[in-house]
Every structure is written in structure tokens, then in C-alpha cells.
Amino acid sequence: xxxxxxxxxxxxxxxxxxxxxxxxxxxxxxxxxxxxxxxxxxxxxxxxxxxxxxxxxxxxxxxxxxxxxxxxxxxxxxxxxxxxxxxxxxxxxxxxxxxxxxxxxxxxxxxxxxxxxxxxxxxxxxxxxxxxxxxxxxxxxxxxxxxxxxxxxxxxxxxxxxxxxxxxxxxxxxxxxxxxxxxxxxxxxxxxxxxxxxxxxxxxxxx
Numbered sequence: 001x002x003x004x005x006x007x008x009x010x011x012x013x014x015x016x017x018x019x020x021x022x023x024x025x026x027x028x029x030x031x032x033x034x035x036x037x038x039x040x041x042x043x044x045x046x047x048x049x050x051x052x053x054x055x056x057x058x059x060x061x062x063x064x065x066x067x068x069x070x071x072x073x074x075x076x077x078x079x080x081x082x083x084x085x086x087x088x089x090x091x092x093x094x095x096x097x098x099x100x101x102x103x104x105x106x107x108x109x110x111x112x113x114x115x116x117x118x119x120x121x122x123x124x125x126x127x128x129x130x131x132x133x134x135x136x137x138x139x140x141x142x143x144x145x146x147x148x149x150x151x152x153x154x155x156x157x158x159x160x161x162x163x164x165x166x167x168x169x170x171x172x173x174x175x176x177x178x179x180x181x182x183x184x185x186x187x188x189x190x191x192x193x194x195x196x197x198x199x200x201x202x203x204x205x206x207x
Contacts, residue, residue, distance in 0.1 A: 046162030
């Protein structure tokens with residue numbers, strides 16, 4: 001029985017790809033005097049910013065992460081809720097379901113980058129990267145959200161767009177649905193429980 005639907009944010013609710021990659025590209029140019037093409041930075045989508053900077057061997061991760069978070073806001077005009085997803089979320093909120101969010105954004109990034117879209121009220125609980133010691137693909141963030149919602153993993157679906165989301169859901173024992181509108185490919189997601197090609201597909205699993 002489905003009792004909870006939990007969403008990722010970047011690439012699932014919000015189309016943030018351009019804002020994240022353009023801001024990261026700019027900060028790396030300023031900090032390292034190196035030009036990184038988008039393809040070399042795409043791995044940073046879907047994991048905490050500090051983890052991405054660590055993989056890029058940035059020296060002062062804390063300071064650079066703060067600059068990057070500020071720079072993302074300069075590209076906020078590039079960010080939008082995926083088409084028709086707001087209506088889907090509003091419809092889901094009328095159902096006897098718990099709704100949650102598990103995101104790699106920090107708590108401050110949730111305030112700055114997600115809350116302005118006015119969707120927070122539809123979710124009973126939000127888990128950010130600030131709320132757990134371990135992050136996706138580790139199951140801890142999803143398990144923390146499920147615990148707060150008082151829902152067993154097998155009664156929940158996690159909707160995300162990255163392989164980290166998929167691994168997090170599987171390790172937590174929850175079902176996983178691929179947000180194809182953000183992922184753009186099903187490669188690597190052959191074992192996903194669902195593939196949603198557009199937001200309204202979510203409604204097919206809700207009675």
C-alpha cells in the first residue's frame with residue numbers, strides 16, 4: 001500500500017541544471033583559473049555541493065561552497081518548476097498520502113532556492129543535506145524523512161532524477177521512480193520501479 005511520495009528537488013521538482021552548472025563553472029574559473037566544460041561538471045548534479053567540490057580538489061571547500069551558493073542565486077532566472085508539476089503536487093496533496101522532500105540542498109539553499117516557489121506547504125517534512133551526517137546515495141536522508149512521516153520504506157516511493165537518488169531509495173528499501181523529465185535518459189535505471197516520462201504520470205499510481 002502506498003502511503004508516502006517523497007521528491008528530490010533539483011532535476012525533479014525544479015529545473016536547476018543551468019543555474020547549478022553555470023554558477024559552478026564561474027566559481028571554478030574565479031578560484032582555479034580553469035575553464036571546465038559543462039560535461040565535466042555534470043556529475044555535480046544531484047549530490048551535495050561540498051561533495052562535488054571535494055571531487056574537484058578545491059582547496060578551501062567551505063569558503064568556495066559559500067561563494068557557489070551565492071552565485072547560484074545570480075542565475076535564479078534560469079530556474080523554474082518543471083511544467084505541470086505544480087498542478088500534480090497540488091492534486092497529490094488532496095489524497096490520503098504523506099508528502100516529503102529529500103534533497104542534497106543545504107537548509108539555507110532550501111530557503112533561498114526552493115521556498116520562493118511556494119511549494120513547501122504541500123510537504124509534511126523536508127530533509128536537507130544539513131539534517132544528516134551521511135548523504136545520498138547513502139539511505140540515511142530518506143530513512144530520516146520516512147521516520148518523520150512514520151511510514152515504512154516499502155510503503156513509500158522516492159521520485160528522483162539521478163543515480164544517487166536511485167541508490168538511496170534501493171538501500172532504504174523504498175520504491176524508486178525515475179523523473180525522466182529531469183534525467184533525460186533511462187540508462188542505468190533499468191531496475192527502477194517506475195519511469196515517469198512527464199509529471200502527470202505520477203497520478204497513475206495514486207488511487
